[in-house]
Amino acid sequence: MKDLEKIANKIRCDIVKMVAKAGSGHPGGSLSSVEILTMLYFEKMKVDPKNPQMPNRDRLVMSKGHATPVLYSVLAAKGFFPEEELDHFRQLGSILQGHPDMRKVPGVEMSTGSLGQGISTAVGMAISGKLDQSDHRVYAILGDGELQEGLVWEAAMSAAHYKLDNLMAFVDNNDLQIDGDIRDVMSPYPIVDKFKAFGWHVISVEDGNSFDLLEKAWTEAKDVKGQPTVIICKTVKGKGVSYMENVCGWHGVAPKPEELEIALKELELED
Amino acid sequence: MKKSTRQAYGEHLNELFKSYPKMVVLDADLSGSTKTAVFKKEHPERHFNVGIAEANLMGVAAGLAAGGQIPWASTFAIFGTGRAFEIVRNSICYPNLNVKLALSHAGISAGEDGGSHQSVEDVSLMRSVPNMTVLVPADATETCRMMEAAMEIDGPVYIRLGRMDLEVLFDEDYEFTVGEGVELKIGRDVTIIAMGLMVEQAMIAAEYLKGEGISAAVINMGSIKPIDADLIVETAAKTGAIVTAEEHSIIGGLGSAVCEVVSERFPVPVVRVGLQDTFGQSGKAQDLLEHYGMTAEAIVAAAKEAIDKKV
Ligand SMILES: Cc1ncc(C[n+]2csc(CCOP(=O)(O)OP(=O)(O)O)c2C)c(N)n1
């Protein structure tokens, strides 16, 4: 197995473990985003866990803020804080709140959790980078259900208006939200055409759980000039844990001890 | 028996619909949590899920009301009163449209989701808007009575619902009237005025105080707006000291509402139990209530403090 895949597998184990330990949290949309975050933090982003406030660091805003299990697992694996902290997820007094808190967790760039707001703040961060003539990038991770928020499109409009080619958004297109399939609840499709109409460079990734395809998309996106880029990634919600895959009920439910055991067995098999 | 107010809400929607066929129920991708799914199961054609779009939720509700329907709009309190505040103000309250907001997961008892999801200012926000009625049920029974009362009002009503299972305090024959508080316990030395899940704590506190020779009155102030000013003045005159207890910021909520009344009409010392101008955090609901001092013990201490302040 390649290095990134090994890391991704470890991240998946950490996600299910920390959610099971907490007894609550969001495994489904965390597991679907594992490859996106792993690639960015382990291959692409200019960050220094020893110096999390480095001025010209790349920033990542978890606009789908409920996916803290993947964000925290990746930040811990990267060395931003001790991995033991994951055991205290969602507990009174922990730095690891249910939704990201930039004042508590090294490496968290923005407090998010109310859907739609993260991408808007990412636009501000990207403008700030331009003002300071810094060469850093701003990444934003969006849910596909999150695209139903009007604020996402206000932000999208402004990102194109200000020609923010230092902003790269990823849509975790797992086709599920809480109440069901996004097409049944309130379809955001056609997603590609919408972003195009809003002035973005759009890249579609057929399998957003494939490092090779994500890598190709990132490489194309990094050279786009004069407009923001969005990478729409088809993913599988709950990816890697058979009974969670494509099951909407695993959006915000913790596995029981028996279920955790099965999940870890499956994930370890892949090692 | 224990039941959450949100569960009572979901179930009672089906009951109410029998008398009000113009009812429609709206949600924003949280129907399992707000319990409007219970209504959707029975009446899918009158349930609308607008997706993760709380601003649109309130706008659509306003339009439905303008068209003669009676909408119940539900999401979490943080999003319904926060994200959608100005739509609630300008499209619902300003034209005085007949929209009922039943918003769940209010207060820190929302628990593990953390401070970003725990509304501590929703009562303050809703109370300040003209035309809005604000109701906070203390248990499942009162939730049903408040929903019935809301249907009798031709205008906007906010009912504050919670995630946590609560003891059912009141029997089926419990009566609720908008604008009236309910004196649950008569007392001489101090009055505890509580709302929501703090009502149960207030009763426990009163029992404890009794053991120490302090006679405490308890008022369930479920109607935050209009508030029962006459009852507040009457009790202030009788006991001369007030404690307010709310699972909400002490700024703008029940404590403020009570202070507004007594400071204008009958000044007495008031001590406010509630969130002391701080956000919540992740944790178990019960642990958070203890951590932030929203317990019977805190009310007991506040009662002694209020009594000490009497002149
Ligand atoms: C403004 C706002 N409304 C509602 C919620 C509650 N909520 C949390 S996650 C979620 C569904 C998200 O679906 P999606 O964006 O597709 O995320 P994913 O499938 O990647 O987990 C909802 C409605 C929220 N966090 N913020």
Ligand SMILES: [Mg+2]
């Ligand atoms: Mg999704």
